[in-house]
Amino acid sequence: MTRFSFSSTPLDIAALQGSLRDVTCGGFVAFEGWVRNHNEGQRVTQLEYEAFEALAVKEGEQVIAEARARFGIENARCVHRVGTLDLTDVAVWVGVSAPHRDEAFRACRYIIDEVKHRLPIWKKEHYENGDSGWVNCERCAAAAHDHPEHDHAHAHA
């Protein structure tokens, strides 16, 4: 089964949750990443997501396999949006089902953290003042210019 995927249309949360329902599981944890209206002091109006899907899917499946091996959960899925998103849209959904709640919470946290840091997915913010910028890229480029010795390892695993 495909556990990590991309979607260019709004997510069907009920269907995703239903796909993880299991008689052996007493706990289900989900995380939803939403589009919010501000970031780093700027008023955000819209987001655009772009992904190198071939590699991101491979890496996403790997993250979920790691979570299953590490936390002993029953099942997990993650879906990430690509394309243009409006405020309050769900950008990413992670769901984990497990016999008990503790491993479900921990595995869910692990998956979203690793997905954010490891997968080749990019986010462009559009601001109220008409500007736009690729998150972690524009400031990075400016910082590289001003402070060549600065450590830029933040966005990489």
Added chain:
Amino acid sequence: MTAQLLGLVLAGGRSTRMQRDKAALQYRDGQTQLAAAVAALRPFVADVFVSVRADQRDDSTRREFKQIVDQIDSAGPIAGITAAQAEHPQAAWWVLACDLPFLDAATLDHLAAQRDSSCDATAYRSSHDGLPEPLCAIYEPRSREPLAAFLAAGRQCPRKFLLQANTRLLAAPHAHALDNANTSEDYWQAMAKLNPTQADTARDIHVQYFALLREQAGRREQTLTTTARTPRELYDELRQQYPFTLSPDVLRVAVNGEFADWSRPLSTADAVVFIPPVAGG
């Protein structure tokens, strides 16, 4: 009276089999095949035009030349020739393909010297099959109406046109002077003969661009011939060409769909992606 001779370099093809623009290929001296063909024709003609499709007018390989735009779609070289004849009906046209890496001065001199303006056309006989070579040939003004009629009848092969027309056929001074390079393999075989040093060290790499790099490169992907031996050298080379603001320190690299080391050796047909700082979630 002999009609004024104009040059028409054909660069309206889709280069489907080469999988990249044949007009932009380079064998030597950093000169594109299109620029080489235009320069080769110039001494023989009053002016040189480049035959293009409408959507190619502004591309960087073609925009510096005078152009004649195809009036019909998907008809191949005959669309370019008939468009040129319609634009300058009194002129004779020296038609030249831009994918002839072995074309030499002797072949051009001989065609110019042997031109017979009382015929419909003057062309070489192929050294392979004896049929006329339509894409290094002179089409006299008198060929305009029969060629237009040929096209209107739904026929598109200029070689068949020359066969049925009153064509003066010449033996080529060199057997392979008009061999064309249609595929990547043809290209590399020609490169091995014309520029063996480059053939030994250069490779074809496919590059895909995402996010900020896509915007700064102004394209999603390209195939390029490069002497870069590693992704690190390739990124340095691309930075000369594009206004990339990201330093390689903040990028990761993937080769053939897997994360890879910056010093991994590259070989022909490798697919490289430079990965800007990510921001999923």
